[in-house]
Amino acid sequence: DQQVKQNSPSLSVQEGRISILNCDYTNSMFDYFLWYKKYPAEGPTFLISISSIKDKNEDGRFTVFLNKSAKHLSLHIVPSQPGDSAVYFCAARGNTNAGKSTFGDGTTLTVKP
Amino acid sequence: NAGVTQTPKFRILKIGQSMTLQCAQDMNHNYMYWYRQDPGMGLKLIYYSVGAGITDKGEVPNGYNVSRSTTEDFPLRLELAAPSQTSVYFCATLEIYGTSGANEQFFGPGTRLTVL
Numbered sequence: 001d002q003q004v005k006q007n008s009p010s011l012s013v014q015e016g017r018i019s020i021l022n023c024d025y026t027n028s029m030f031d032y033f034l035w036y037k038k039y040p041a042e043g044p045t046f047l048i049s050i051s052s053i054k055d056k057n058e059d060g061r062f063t064v065f066l067n068k069s070a071k072h073l074s075l076h077i078v079p080s081q082p083g084d085s086a087v088y089f090c091a092a093r094g095n096t097n098a099g100k101s102t103f104g105d106g107t108t109l110t111v112k113p
Numbered sequence: 114n115a116g117v118t119q120t121p122k123f124r125i126l127k128i129g130q131s132m133t134l135q136c137a138q139d140m141n142h143n144y145m146y147w148y149r150q151d152p153g154m155g156l157k158l159i160y161y162s163v164g165a166g167i168t169d170k171g172e173v174p175n176g177y178n179v180s181r182s183t184t185e186d187f188p189l190r191l192e193l194a195a196p197s198q199t200s201v202y203f204c205a206t207l208e209i210y211g212t213s214g215a216n217e218q219f220f221g222p223g224t225r226l227t228v229l
Contacts, residue, residue, distance in 0.1 A: 009153070034217060043117070043203050043220030044156070089155060098163050099144050099207040100171065101218065103155035 003027045004092050006104035014112055019077040021107050023090030026071060030092040034101065035064060035075050038087045047088070048075070080111045114139050117221035119204050125227045126194040134189040134224050136204030144207040145187040146171070146218065147179065149200040156203060162187055194228045201225050 005024045013019045023033070031052045036044035050057040050064045050073065057064050063076045077084055087108050091101040120135045138145065143164045148156035158171030162181040176198060178190040191198060205218040 004155070006155075036217075036220075041222070043205075043222050044218075045220070046217030049217065098161060098169075099209055099216070099218070100146070100158055100161060101156075103148075103157075105153065105155045 001026070002104075003030075004090055004102045004104040006088075006090055006107050008107050009105070010108045010110070012110045012112065013080050015082055016079045019075075019080045019084065019109055019111065021075040021077075021088050021090075021109065023073045023075075023104055024071060025073075025092050027092070027094075027102075028071070029094045030102075031095040032093050033064070033066060033073050034091045034093075035062075036089045036091060037084075038089060038106070044089055077109075080109075082111050082113050085109055085111050116140065117204055117206055117219050119202075119221035119224050121224060122222070123225045125229060126191075127229060128194060128196065130194050131190070131192050132194070132226075134191070134202055134204075134226070136187045136189065136221060137185055138187075138204075138206045138219075139185065140206060140208070140219065141184060142206035142208040142219070143184065144209065145181065146205040146207070147177070147187070147189045148203045148205065149173065149198075150203060150223075151200050159189065159202075191226075196228050199226060199228045 034049040035047040038044040066073045087106045090104040093101045146161045147159040160179040162168045202224045204221040207218045
């Protein structure tokens, strides 16, 4: 049973437009949610996170929204830039599990110039 | 600071061979992790460690072993390589500080392993 799901394997948007990446989870014990970005032949790098006590966190062009009742979160990138083209992973973890994270399968974002 | 380093970058093994994937960090983080990523999939946790001398199994530990004798190093051992272990392996670290558990993991660049 996959506890963190990213149902869209890929997303293509035009430069300057909004990119919306979605993530669903099933485990109500998850307290923290993180987004990582991964370029080919590199390790994932942290992008933004949100605690379960919040419903929104913003960092520059990146905003993450959390809907706890729906067990759903989304990452918004506005405006999208060609350099944002990468694989985006959603990850979730509880507060007391030694920092172990459960990852989704990723969404490949392509931003076209 | 080098952050998290992994060696080798690439390796091809024959079935039944053994090898050690090296992971080193210079951030003095207590928590370290090994993940594998299969094509089109997310990262699966193999083993993790919360400090020197302490290791524990993750989601997919079969066929692997780890040790943590120092804070800096967390090697992953494959004893009898199998084609199912063909994957990209990532080492990661974490330092939990303050009251927030939202601290991010820092990943190495990965080791691409092929078992033929």
